[in-house]
Amino acid sequence: xxxxxxxxxxxxxxxxxxxxxxxxxxxxxxxxxxxxxxxxxxxxxxxxxxxxxxxxxxxxxxxxxxxxxxxxxxxxxxxxxxxxxxxxxxxxxxxxxxxxxxxxxxxxxxxxxxxxxxxxxxxxxxxxxxxxxxxxxxxxxxxxxxxxxxxxxxxxxxxxxxxxxxxxxxxxxxxxxxxxxxxxxxxxxxxxxx
Numbered sequence: 305x306x307x308x309x310x311x312x313x314x315x316x317x318x319x320x321x322x323x324x325x326x327x328x329x330x331x332x333x334x335x336x337x338x339x340x341x342x343x344x345x346x347x348x349x350x351x352x353x354x355x356x357x358x359x360x361x362x363x364x365x366x367x368x369x370x371x372x373x374x375x376x377x378x379x380x381x382x383x384x385x386x387x388x389x390x391x392x393x394x395x396x397x398x399x400x401x402x403x404x405x406x407x408x409x410x411x412x413x414x415x416x417x418x419x420x421x422x423x424x425x426x427x428x429x430x431x432x433x434x435x436x437x438x439x440x441x442x443x444x445x446x447x448x449x450x451x452x453x454x455x456x457x458x459x460x461x462x463x464x465x466x467x468x469x470x471x472x473x474x475x476x477x478x479x480x481x482x483x484x485x486x487x488x489x490x491x492x493x494x495x496x497x498x
């Protein structure tokens with residue numbers, strides 16, 4: 305669904321509410337609004353009324369809570385394996401960042417030969433959209449604005465292949481991305497945008 309509709313759906317979900325957001329080839333993505341914050345979350349940073357969890361159910365596996373690192377590894381894997389197809393995949397991510405519905409790309413993704421590390425390409429795009437929503441809803445006071453630019457900045461940095469994924473993942477859990485990847489992104493030299 306388009307970004308603004310997704311934010312509305314999440315906002316209307318009551319505490320202890322759960323809805324299926326996306327489903328593809330036996331993979332299901334749910335949103336759940338827990339009654340309490342997880343141990344790793346600090347109540348001063350999170351409003352329990354805004355907090356929600358993203359749940360992924362893969363065929364023949366138990367449900368689990370994927371995280372941002374999963375999609376970063378997936379995007380890195382695709383970038384390293386196939387530069388041509390990953391270029392279009394990044395264009396799709398940029399469109400999702402700008403509010404587009406990931407399902408718009410479903411048919412096109414089936415034509416792209418994009419090797420997968422963890423998930424179907426459409427599931428990766430849906431998760432990216434949901435993680436961006438999570439940031440926009442819960443991290444409104446950070447220096448990276450809009451908050452979804454935090455994840456987008458790291459994805460753009462992955463695209464450059466300037467650093468190995470281990471360093472990127474470590475940095476992404478501690479620091480925001482370099483400003484040129486989230487603030488005034490169009491000012492990045494064309495060589496880095498390819």
